[in-house]
Amino acid sequence: MTHTPPRHHDVIVVGAGQAGLSLSHYLQQRGIDHLLLEKNTPMHAWRHQRWDAFCLVTPNWQCKLPGHDYAGPEPHGFMKKGEIIAYLEAFLVKVNPPLMTGVTVRHVKPTSTGYTVHTSAGEFSARQVVVCSGGYHEPVVPRLAERLPAHIVQLHSEQYRNPQALPDGAVLVVGSGQSGAQIAEDLHLAGKQVHLAVGDAPRCARFYRGRDVVDWLADMGYYDMPVDQHPLREGVRDNTNHYVTGRDGGRDIDLRAFALQGMKLHGLLEGLQDGVMTFQDTLKDSLDQADRVYNGINAAIDRHIAQQGLDAPPPSVYEPVWQPLASVDHTRLDLAAAGITAVIWCIGFKPDFAWVDAPVFNGRGQPVHHRGVTSQPGLYFLGLPWLHTWGSGRFSGVARDALYLAEQIDAAQCRHLPAKQAGTSSPRSASATPC
Template identity: 40%
Template sequence: MAVEQVDTVVVGAGQAGIAMSEHLGKHGISHLVLERSRIAERWRSERWDSLVANGPAWHDRFPGLTFSGDPEVFVGKEGVADYFVAYAEMIDAPVRCGVEVKSVERLSGRAGFRVETSDGVIEARHVVAATGAFQTPIIPKLIPDDAGLMQIHSSAYRNPEQLPDGAVLVVGAGSSGTQIADELRHAGRRVYLSVGPHGRPPRAYRGRDFVWWLGVLGKWDLQSQPGLEHVTIAVSGARGGETIDFRRLAGEGMTLVGRTQTFANGRLTFADDLSDNIRAGDANYLALLDEADAYVERNGLDLPEEPEARRIAADPACMTDPILELDIAEAGIASVIWATGFSADYSWLKVDTFDARGNPLHQRGVSREPGIYFLGLPWQSRRGSSFIWGVWHDAKFLADQIAIQHSYMQYHRAASGQSKPAEPALQD
């Protein structure tokens, strides 16, 4: 049986894979998008039921298609997944669902790669790993399995009814952890939220959403800075969008603690850093307001002042008298939700372009292994890279690089007097 051949294999049909397909298609480059499940599967089956996008519909999209309805709404997870299905149909993306990529290895003595899949072998000149960075849930080995607690990652959480009766400890106060903790509190659960370092932008200020402010202030285009790339952002589109205010959450009945440190003999300990973490988040919040005010004045914009946005409430008791140790039985804690992020798994990609920890070595997604590309990584080219619109622009850059390689091969064949099929002209 002849081995199937294609110029580029794109692994993954989430937002990154669909964006990559669009740009490869514009260049006329033959490609396949291989997806082990369904298009945008993680939006459907690896997120909680009430999840909405963190940005409004006018912003969190690709340029070629708008969401139907009010552009200011925060679209639910099923709506986001449906959007990518519709986008793939619109661009006629060559997606094959239900096909798992098992390994990718360089061919011996000739250009390209052997892509072994659950549906056979494909040979490709280029491979784009569009699986992103949110692949393997990270659950710290802190609380043993026999501690009598239900422990799940935030990606496995669906709704409050899923959890046993009792209080809940949510570890991690980024967007996911804070939204889940708040949902549980609204459901009548007693909630402990372990808060680490974070950024805390306003949901909206002076009539504009924070995504607009980050855009006009150039913050989406920030390059990666040591330490900054790992600081989580506490922002939410839940209930129509609201600024996350940890003091308010405490005032409404949530118990805040510092970073979760140890567990022994039924007792948890927490770092004495809660106040520092929250005050650093306040500073981040106020600094953005300062920059926004300066931008309004500098550009003469008619946006109403919002002095109440600068009012910081008094510290709650959990900040002034922090809990540093907690007996889980006395606290009634029956479950722990780890909102502690993800790691990447590229074990299927058997090429030399990873560091000692398994992280991709690349420049803007172009790996040090010729012909291998990465897409959908946080801070791949800038701060906005892991957002829906950001990955679209990163995909364009990678498709352009593949097209550039085509142009060099065109020259090689012409200079060598070889016959060749027609290839697309390099686009700007």
């Protein structure tokens, strides 16, 4: 019986989002044979897992994919969903990667010469593997969701599209991170009665002392700070992102202001019994802590301005415009009495790297690495939050990380080339850097 050997590539890249495409850009520059495997289509999450009114929360000038900086007319604006997709589609055309779509990677296993990659399209082998599938795989929905009344529509944030797609009635949004806060705002602006379960997400100003806060933080070097120099070290990877928005040219998201306008705020979700949702008595503390972070970031900008002797508008301190009243119970919500017809779960995702069969994960299922390089030779990760800096999982920093990994991959390729090939252009392309 004839055995067909597995298809071999020097490098297999799993995932064709901005991380995988960025890496392909640099691997092609070095003439390194590689193949991208994508279970859906390139940039699938941007096309299919964002709501209609979605826009960037960071200014357009931070879009710096390799060889593809933002070149539009609004560098300090915030691209909307359609514009983001067009920007990424143009990047895909530029990179023109070696790509197979509709291929699910089911198992990656180390071998004596590299890796075996089992997929829905058959078996491949590779000397090196780069996981570029992100860290947001399985939507988190609590088990109590199973006990909600059947008539209540339930969506995860990745499924939400617009207020018009929901039934008439009030909506409960659970979670106040970036997605939860922006979806709650989207519903609120559409005239929906919104109940929001507020978590421990911090917030920041959109503009302060005459500039976007992102511009100030960039000048202060925050976005170049490596994770091992951050005060929280690797713990920063577990932090919830600050809520703010680029909608309508950019503005703060102030949950207290929403409450003044009729949004109902609650604490952390706790339980469900007999049609009554219960919440922890954490609302005031959560709002206060978010404001402390907000004012703390602004105070750091104040210090920078003073130290540099810069001319800027005067400083300010946010003062709460609303406080939870002791006479109002923010810990209970009778779903029927409140007319709740939909619940949107905005409490994030958990990773699923079960298909990567290598001893490189911690107790929470997260890969252990340094700048994406693991202890398993030839196995790398790219595109994860704070892989190296704040921008690692974003358009602003993934190019730097991809270049670094391409250099590591190139060096490993050279170490394993036969002696007669080292320093030659074969089997590498003529444009490749000699080993």
